[in-house]
């Protein structure tokens with residue numbers, strides 16, 4: 001019995017593994033949409049041919065090969081497990097939605113390649129692709145969570161043998177995609193070391209962006225001023241301390257006390273220093289000891 | 297063009313980073329961060345289970361979904377700081393986006409436990425997963441900032457020790473190079489590097505020196521500065537870095553070097569984003585998690 005369960009698990013794992021590997025390939029295309037859909041708006045000629053292949057691949061490969069394999073599995077699971085029936089039905093229904101959205105995207109790509117100057121069409125295509133990627137991610141995550149991980153418990157070896165037989169008959173795709181999707185195959189096999197990811201822009205966003213840049217420049221400027229002032233304050237303190245030490249004792253120099261008190265805090269000191277300097281300067285300029293100014 | 301949220305907040309985040317590092321003090325930074333971390337609510341929709349390692353704490357963050365994929369996540373914090381709730385939040389988002397269970401390893405921090413204590417804990421975290429029966433082909437390791445540095449260093453150490461490598465690794469805004477050698481990341485961005493301009497060489501205020509126990513020679517070691525190492529034979533890598541952060545070259549140079557060594561390495565440079573924007577309430581954060589989810593799914597089908 002144990003052996004038999006193991007075989008069932010192994011068989012189901014092989015079947016499900018194939019589906020998971022499809023998801024892994026789709027994930028690569030979904031990331032590509034996230035990275036490059038915005039480039040369709042600003043530099044369509046760079047990426048449009050690649051997207052044309054990618055969408056064609058995802059839509060056709062799913063419709064012809066991936067979804068049918070899932071659907072025969074989902075329908076068998078739905079028959080055998082009450083708890084999984086609702087999820088299986090919902091996910092199978094979503095395949096119809098994906099196929100429809102995919103056809104719309106292919107038509108839009110066709111339109112954009114015929115009228116590349118139309119910005120609105122390119123915007124619509126970029127948004128459509130991002131929506132498509134979002135719904136596909138959520139569909140994939142639910143399949144993996146709710147069904148892929150559970151099916152082996154619900155189905156028997158006979159079920160799996162039947163599923164595998166049906167799925168083999170369904171495989172019409174020539175697996176050498178390099179002829180049909182040369183750009184996509186190159187993108188997927190070679191990857192790209194660096195991708196610059198930009199996100200959606202709007203006139204308000206752009207205005208805000210430039211305002212924030214100006215605020216940023218202002219903040220940076222204030223930080224420089226702040227640092228300069230704190231350096232100058234330190235220098236002023238050091239100079240003042242030196243000057244005070246070097247200063248001759250002149251009984252008339254009453255403001256010295258206020259300077260000493262001001263030393264307690266640099267902020268207070270700066271104004272105390274200025275005040276003292278003014279007073280001291282005024283005093284010295286009247287005095288005949290002017291040549292002994294410590295700062296000269 | 298970055299989102300409105302990002303444009304409003306990333307400048308503030310940038311200024312906050314500069315303020316923290318301009319006059320870095322471990323005790324003050326820890327207490328400030330603890331205050332911020334308390335404002336961060338614990339993530340919802342996940343179960344948190346403690347799974348302590350021999351020298352440090354670790355936690356499982358699980359969504360309750362059925363999955364056998366595991367991400368070992370190493371939280372950032374300049375090797376000396378910790379904000380557990382913030383990183384539980386990252387782990388929860390990752391768990392949902394990638395359909396994984398996340399092992400969050402709270403490796404030991406400097407200066408109390410200098411290099412290589414934290415790295416040893418990360419390696420132990422990975423070994424623990426293997427001992428618990430998780431296959432390397434089902435594990436992806438990752439981290440942000442200093443945690444990204446440790447994720448990459450862990451990979452180098454595992455490769456050098458002939459251990460089975462995980463299926464993939466990612467690093468978010470990582471520090472990959474702490475040294476000042478010619479051709480290094482820090483030399484390339486000398487004028488923007490906060491540490492160089494502000495606290496260079498001050499053992500009490502330079503997180504790099506706090507991490508290495510004041511030993512400047514260690515900074516060139518590949519386990520401290522992975523960019524300085526031989527990167528051949530590593531698993532697939534994804535780096536994500538903000539276009540507005542001072543660590544941007546640390547990622548691009550690393551990806552270039554890894555790719556030249558034959559590694560499937562990619563870097564995403566996100567326009568206008570600040571350091572580890574993943575923790576911010578930006579649409580770009582969700583999109584970045586989507587890409588991480590795609591990456592994990594690609595590494596562990």
Ligand SMILES: [Fe+2]
Pocket residue numbers: 067070091095139143
């Ligand atoms: Fe499906």
Ligand SMILES: [Fe+2]
Pocket residue numbers: 019023066070140143
């Ligand atoms: Fe599917």
